[in-house]
Amino acid sequence: MKDRTIKLIRKFLYSDFPISIDTLSEEFQLSKRTMRNEINQLNTYFIDNDFPVLQTIRGKGLRLTMTEQKKEALIELIGRDVHDEILTRDERLLDLILSISLGKKKVFLYQKEEELQISKSTLDEDMRRLRQLLTKYTVEILSIPKQGLVLNGKERSIRTMIYSFINKMVDNFTLTDEIKNQSVKQQIIFKYISLEVFKKIDQIYGESISASEDNLYRKNLVLFTGIWLTRFQNKQSIQSPDWSHKETHASQEIQEFVQAIFDKFSIQDAANEYKYLTFILDTFNPKNMSTSIEWVQAQLLSIQLIQHVENETHIPFTKKEADLQEGLYQHIGSLLSRLRYDVQFANPLKETIKANYDTIYRAVESFTPEFNKVLKKQLTEDEIAFLTIHFSTSLSELNQELTYFYRAVVICNHGLATGKLLSENLKELFHIEVLAVLSSREIELIKKLDVDFVFSTVSIEIKNKPLLILEPIIKEDSKEAIAAFLSQHSQYRRLSNEHRDSTQLFSDILTLFDKKTSQKVECQYQELEKIFRKNHLTINKRELQPMIQDVLKDENILMNVEAKNWKELITKVSHPLLKERIITENYIQAMIDSVDEYGPYIVIGKHLALAHARPEDGANSLGLSVATVKSGVEFGHEENDPVKIIFCLSAVDSFSHLNIMRHLIDLINDEEKLNQLVTTKTIDEFKQTLFN
Structure with a gap:
């Protein structure tokens, strides 16, 4: 039986609702005509093996209805092991690259012909395609007498290639002991990196980073660590001395994870590899900004x-x-x-x-x-x-209404962004209030939540709560399934509650304050916040970001500054902020060190620079200063030198300075305005030009 046919059977086996030809055609990347032929062949197979055929549900699609006993018999019939079947071309390519890169034995083509049960011409074509795929990684396959097939390229590139190859071949990498729940490609991976090794790595992740989350970040980190470990244990090491001299800024949790890996697998005297793995894994972390x-x-x-x-x-x-x-x-x-x-x-x-x-x-x-x-x-x-x-x-x-009729929790192992997308779609389309997006490791938390039912993108068992398994992206078939599910459980419907976000009201009142009084209004802002809290009104402070004219004071505008070089220019433009204790001396040094290390990246537009450092480098509060330069200063930028105007920004978080950044982006795109600023003579003239 073809692998595609087996996948098609499993699709119907695990679906509780009809599936349309359009959906099948899209998923299997076949024309509708070819898909119908596949369905006809599948029904013939069912008849020959005494199974019920697919039923056509008018206007909805096809559905497989059979007893649990028949389902078990069918699963037993289609269950297979990777060694017993002829693999597809993609599966063969995956097996070839992993056997060459991760296998402990020498790989010879004649042995692969016998193992994969294919002809020499087929294997030659597979090798041609494989060599072509590897060119973009600057890695090649050499055939050496007595050594067999070996990879030629930098070890760093080879590791990246293996990781990328697996990720593109395997849709959803999971750690499961049940063969029937493992795809053929996953079984191939476990031939070369054992499931036990992956589980040990995953356990260390749970102990050092997070025991509950189960998302793409975790899966990618575990997968790459398994690849790195296997290559290293096979005596394939990073040779470049660059890593030993590189300063790493990795998070504490990543460093703890890597150290635990080294301890668990008894790795010693490998400082180069420690720095390499720490740096690479930290790049996977969406929460970290290292420079x-x-x-x-x-x-x-x-x-x-x-x-x-x-x-x-x-x-x-x-x-x-x-x-x-x-x-x-x-x-x-x-x-x-x-x-x-x-x-x-x-x-x-x-x-x-x-x-x-x-x-x-x-x-x-x-x-x-x-x-x-x-x-x-x-x-x-x-x-x-x-x-x-x-x-x-x-x-x-944006599209959803602000009233809900049900409460639910979403279980999603594809990552927080994908889980949030599913929850927002449920809100928009079906008035479902999603109280939490959890991973399958956090099921116990559901007991503590006031929810009516559970939506999940993975197969789980839930007691005392209605459960619906969904794909992460809601399509037409999913909409019908959800509608039927809600209809079936209509007794859980709740009265809607109006939700008010008073952010705009708060912003309007602040605008009124600014117009009606010339006095300092910080105290009035605080009093107004107290009033809002007393009346149980919500203020989203992230949407109340100050404008550039609110932050840039007259005393922080320097006109016609002279500087011998870029270091002196950064020091001078930052002096007003230092004087007000908005920044520390360390912040100024961090700005200079950053340009020394990474080059003139702070030159963000023609003749325009934005000096800055990270908040933890010495930013005490939000602040901005600016200087026009009497004679342009060279930073070493090929296109935008010399710098004629430089801003210095102190930011303490990731959102309060966004309006300032937007203003500077507009300035990048307005060369005429920039030239006007450079030629202004007074602070008032500079402000009028900049703010308008």
């Missing part, structure tokens, strides 16, 4: 991306900008770090996201030249799909 250059680039790119997608789609994403920008900022920061070493995540939901959010996907995709210009690397479709998820979630938030 100032990543911090500012992530901020600029996320703001510019939101503006671009809103212009392309005409969807008012800026109404949800605070949460959207925060999510994008974290993701892009992680992406910047990963791209340094050509590590990009594989997205198992890529095709579904492209199909269901095509307009947003294309808008994000059209912004990629800006990414490529900054990163000097091409973004993959997988990463574009991840960025699309953030916008799709905001779209659902």
